[in-house]
Amino acid sequence: MAASSSTKPLNPLRLDVAALADRSEKAQGSAPLQQLLRLAEPGEPVPDAAASLQWQAHAERRPVRGGAPELWLHLKLDAVVHRTCQRCLQPVAIPLALQRDFLFAATEAQAEAWDAERDDADVLVLTKSLNLLELAEDELLLALPLVPRHDTCPQPLMAPGSGAQAAPEPSTEATKGDNPFAVLAQLKRPH
Numbered sequence: 001m002a003a004s005s006s007t008k009p010l011n012p013l014r015l016d017v018a019a020l021a022d023r024s025e026k027a028q029g030s031a032p033l034q035q036l037l038r039l040a041e042p043g044e045p046v047p048d049a050a051a052s053l054q055w056q057a058h059a060e061r062r063p064v065r066g067g068a069p070e071l072w073l074h075l076k077l078d079a080v081v082h083r084t085c086q087r088c089l090q091p092v093a094i095p096l097a098l099q100r101d102f103l104f105a106a107t108e109a110q111a112e113a114w115d116a117e118r119d120d121a122d123v124l125v126l127t128k129s130l131n132l133l134e135l136a137e138d139e140l141l142l143a144l145p146l147v148p149r150h151d152t153c154p155q156p157l158m159a160p161g162s163g164a165q166a167a168p169e170p171s172t173e174a175t176k177g178d179n180p181f182a183v184l185a186q187l188k189r190p191h
């Protein structure tokens, strides 16, 4: 059955949060991690073409006694970001499953006041065109560990001076041409 003509598809790059609150359903989608350019750091593993951020958003107007209802956006994010392990220097997968609640203020002044007095929410100024992916990318960046490390490194640590054993054994993964880690592994091998 065709969707009602009154419901336009939501554009996550220009999200109207108030319009989303008027709907009962959740908005959801995915975006390739390669498109989140600020996640890319020089020297860090390049995301696989298939790697994506899964997002889910819903908005609501919460009744407030004696005042205007509050507009909230609830955002769920799922992504696996790769970074270089600071112990063994191999790529480490960092699964990020985040849930964030944003409270929208009508004005800059209101946002500043709420920001100071409320610790139950991140406060944003309401816009008709919120870039949800930019917001999601901010949250992913904030959630990444400062010092990424494997819980248990896959390879034994190298003793200083044992340079001859430094080359990682080519794994079966590394022989697949389309795997960015394969390229990385090649780059790290001494010539």
Ligand SMILES: [Zn+2]
Binding pocket: 085, 086, 087, 088, 089, 090, 092, 149, 150, 152, 153, 154
């Ligand atoms: Zn490691």
